[in-house]
Amino acid sequence: MARCINNLSCQIRLFSFNMRYMFIQTQDTPNPNSLKFIPGKPVLETRTMDFPTSATAFRSPLARQLFRIEGVKSVFFGPDFITVTKENEELDWNLLKPDIYATIMDFFASGLPLVTEETPSGEAGSEDDDEVVAMIKELLDTRIRPTVQEDGGDVIYKGFEDGIVQLKLQGSCTSCPSSIITLKNGIQNMLQFYIPEVEGVEQVMDDESDEKEANSP
Numbered sequence: 001m002a003r004c005i006n007n008l009s010c011q012i013r014l015f016s017f018n019m020r021y022m023f024i025q026t027q028d029t030p031n032p033n034s035l036k037f038i039p040g041k042p043v044l045e046t047r048t049m050d051f052p053t054s055a056t057a058f059r060s061p062l063a064r065q066l067f068r069i070e071g072v073k074s075v076f077f078g079p080d081f082i083t084v085t086k087e088n089e090e091l092d093w094n095l096l097k098p099d100i101y102a103t104i105m106d107f108f109a110s111g112l113p114l115v116t117e118e119t120p121s122g123e124a125g126s127e128d129d130d131e132v133v134a135m136i137k138e139l140l141d142t143r144i145r146p147t148v149q150e151d152g153g154d155v156i157y158k159g160f161e162d163g164i165v166q167l168k169l170q171g172s173c174t175s176c177p178s179s180i181i182t183l184k185n186g187i188q189n190m191l192q193f194y195i196p197e198v199e200g201v202e203q204v205m206d207d208e209s210d211e212k213e214a215n216s217p
Helices: 002-020 054-059 061-067 093-110 131-150 179-194 208-215
Strands: 025-028 034-038 049-051 072-077 082-086 153-161 164-171 200-203
Touching: 034 093, 049 054, 054 061, 061 072, 061 082, 061 093, 072 164, 082 093, 131 153, 131 164, 131 179, 164 179, 179 200
Parallel strands: 164 200
Antiparallel strands: 025 034, 034 082, 049 072, 072 082, 153 164
């Protein structure tokens, strides 16, 4: 019995040691309501996942835990970062950060899987893509998405019709005040420079929460 207790004490000390020495960095994003948390460990490595509401978090134990923190509006996983968006500007990040830090550290110390149900976040190329669509997707994946992910978000291809590229912004980009500038001055200009067939870019809202947010004052 004493040996079991001693072993348990060692496990608790090791658990605490791992948590105490996990250094999580934060990085501002263009969206003042979104903050990147960089745990120093791979998150999704080569892809991204967006959790715009708590209802979508059933796929991830970590996302579910983060949504339990009062004031958290949405969660986004990148290759090596976690973007958390708060509900409004009045909420102080200094009050939210300790709970977010603790939740992330507890999760990585637990050994639980980040995602329990696989769901692709992006649009992979397919054999049915024509040359223009294939070029659009290639530019998005190699030149545009890495830059957007640096700001704690992502951009997903949704379609190409009548010269207009339809894209969905995720993570910190969803409610960022400069998201339209990013679309028009950044993404649209690059696509038009390389692909003459592209006449413009528009943002797609494909769920009720996005539509409600876009129509709110």
